[in-house]
Amino acid sequence: MTTISAASPPIGRTVKKWLLPAVPFAILVALWGLAVLLFDPPVGVLPSPALVFEAPFNSDPYLANVGASVQRLILGFLVAASTGVVVGVAAGLSKPIAEFLGPLTTFMNALSGIAWIPLAVAWFGPGTGMVVFIVWNAAFFLVFGNTMLGVRLVPDVLQNGLLTLGASRMDVIRQVIVPGAMPYIMSGLRSGLGFGWRAVIAAELVGASLGLGAWIFEQQEFSRMDNIMAGALTIGVIGMVMDRWLLAPLERRTIERWGMVGSAS
Amino acid sequence: MTVPTGGAAQAAPPTISVEGLSHSFTDPQTRKTVHALDDVNLEILPGDFVTVVGPSGCGKTTLLNILAGFIRPSAGKAFVNGRAIERPGADRGVVFQELAILPWRTVYRNIAHGLEIQGVAKPEIDERVNRMTSLVGLEGFEGHYPHQLSGGMRQRVAVARTWVSDPEIILMDEPFAAVDAMTRLTLQEELNDLTVRTGKTVFFITHSVEEAVFLGDRVMALSARPGRIKEEVHVPVPRAERSWERMSHDEALQDTVEHVLSLVRGEAVEPTGQDG
Numbered sequence: 001m002t003t004i005s006a007a008s009p010p011i012g013r014t015v016k017k018w019l020l021p022a023v024p025f026a027i028l029v030a031l032w033g034l035a036v037l038l039f040d041p042p043v044g045v046l047p048s049p050a051l052v053f054e055a056p057f058n059s060d061p062y063l064a065n066v067g068a069s070v071q072r073l074i075l076g077f078l079v080a081a082s083t084g085v086v087v088g089v090a091a092g093l094s095k096p097i098a099e100f101l102g103p104l105t106t107f108m109n110a111l112s113g114i115a116w117i118p119l120a121v122a123w124f125g126p127g128t129g130m131v132v133f134i135v136w137n138a139a140f141f142l143v144f145g146n147t148m149l150g151v152r153l154v155p156d157v158l159q160n161g162l163l164t165l166g167a168s169r170m171d172v173i174r175q176v177i178v179p180g181a182m183p184y185i186m187s188g189l190r191s192g193l194g195f196g197w198r199a200v201i202a203a204e205l206v207g208a209s210l211g212l213g214a215w216i217f218e219q220q221e222f223s224r225m226d227n228i229m230a231g232a233l234t235i236g237v238i239g240m241v242m243d244r245w246l247l248a249p250l251e252r253r254t255i256e257r258w259g260m261v262g263s264a265s
Numbered sequence: 266m267t268v269p270t271g272g273a274a275q276a277a278p279p280t281i282s283v284e285g286l287s288h289s290f291t292d293p294q295t296r297k298t299v300h301a302l303d304d305v306n307l308e309i310l311p312g313d314f315v316t317v318v319g320p321s322g323c324g325k326t327t328l329l330n331i332l333a334g335f336i337r338p339s340a341g342k343a344f345v346n347g348r349a350i351e352r353p354g355a356d357r358g359v360v361f362q363e364l365a366i367l368p369w370r371t372v373y374r375n376i377a378h379g380l381e382i383q384g385v386a387k388p389e390i391d392e393r394v395n396r397m398t399s400l401v402g403l404e405g406f407e408g409h410y411p412h413q414l415s416g417g418m419r420q421r422v423a424v425a426r427t428w429v430s431d432p433e434i435i436l437m438d439e440p441f442a443a444v445d446a447m448t449r450l451t452l453q454e455e456l457n458d459l460t461v462r463t464g465k466t467v468f469f470i471t472h473s474v475e476e477a478v479f480l481g482d483r484v485m486a487l488s489a490r491p492g493r494i495k496e497e498v499h500v501p502v503p504r505a506e507r508s509w510e511r512m513s514h515d516e517a518l519q520d521t522v523e524h525v526l527s528l529v530r531g532e533a534v535e536p537t538g539q540d541g
Contacts, residue, residue: 259412
């Protein structure tokens with residue numbers, strides 16, 4: 001379809017897509033290994049890469065903890081994404097409502113989601129309910145705010161164009177407003193998922209007995225630096241995987257394909 | 266494609282009639298009252314191609330927006346087949362100056378959109394869209410997205426999308442203003458062809474006198490703000506016989522262009538304190 005993609009050979013593309021981004025990670029791990037070799041720190045301070053990479057296989061509750069965290073994220077994010085998009089579209093359709101709710105959104109986004117944790121523990125008690133609430137809270141206002149903005153920015157001419165084809169208000173919302181707001185909705189979902197994942201870990205540190213956050217916190221008592229680092233790495237990897245394999249493909253299939261954004265990574 | 270209007274065999278009633286139409290609004294930036302239109306009267310008969318030409322900011326687009334049903338006039342009335350215009354409807358297709366085609370729909374799905382909304386059956390949609398794409402030279406591009414097309418092609422999609430649902434009247438707002446000069450000539454000839462073949466009633470707005478004369482049965486010359494119809498000029502050569510080639514040496518057509526130009530130019534020179 002584009003001349004550029006036809007011109008670049010497939011091998012070059014594979015290198016660019018997979019190998020190049022892996023280089024900084026390789027350098028980081030190499031530096032880490034070198035530091036362990038040179039300074040020989042106690043395992044409780046800085047374990048070797050090998051020890052950390054083995055940790056998940058040696059500690060029994062690892063998978064259960066990963067599963068618990070991911071489950072909470074999915075639950076909280078799905079609720080936040082659906083409520084954020086629906087309420088965002090509804091609010092964006094009316095200028096007075098959008099202006100009325102704008103400052104609240106800014107306020108809520110400025111307020112760190114973590115600050116809600118003590119309150120959430122009081123309201124829901126420790127456990128999944130509380131973590132899910134924190135995730136929802138972290139992601140909702142991002143999705144909502146972006147959706148509302150995106151809806152406001154859909155050009156009138158596209159809506160008028162559909163009305164002259166005999167469309168109802170509902171047709172316009174479904175076929176013009178929502179797809180037209182997609183670049184903003186996607187960006188809201190993307191940052192919402194990122195912030196939601198961070199919120200899961202933070203909430204689990206304090207208010208859960210299972211989950212990666214809780215596990216890391218618990219390992220601190222036993223000075224199991226290898227497990228703590230394995231947990232931290234897992235958090236990063238899961239975050240990256242979700243963005244790359246869940247949201248980036250969704251963007252490629254929608255707004256990039258429609259020519260509504262330059263292609264992102 | 267020509268649909269007889271109504272059942273009566275008597276002289277066809279006007280498809281669109283406008284009576285004593287005036288419109289003013291408050292400019293959102295300057296907060297001043299703008300008198301866009303003043304006592305405009307016109308009638309468009311079935312199969313008419315009426316062009317409206319006038320200086321920038323003379324209320325041409327306001328007039329089209331009233332006919333489309335996007336805005337209500339301050340005074341006077343506009344009718345389609347005797348019914349007062351109150352809102353946009355599928356009986357009045359609009360081709361906009363800024364493209365109104367949807368970036369997330371392929372060429373095919375953009376053209377099929379109106380038919381989908383009207384609940385036309387799939388096989389019929391298929392047949393009509395295919396006929397339309399070949400009529401406007403979009404064959405082979407059905408699966409493309411608008412951003413993959415040139416400006417001229419996108420404009421063809423916009424025209425096809427409005428045409429395919431066969432509205433009674435098509436309102437066009439400087440549809441070729443944004444394409445390059447060469448493409449514009451081609452698109453104008455294609456549009457002339459299309460309207461001659463389909464017998465469609467068209468209301469076409471432009472600031473180009475040549476375009477107005479080339480396309481129209483009648484040219485309405487509008488005055489500067491507040492826009493009122495200065496003169497209605499009949500173009501002497503039947504539309505079926507027109508081409509840019511002929512435009513360049515036919516004296517009757519040349520005279521018409523001169524005449525309309527003099528009507529419009531007198532207007533543009535007068536300082537109105539408004540820029541368009």
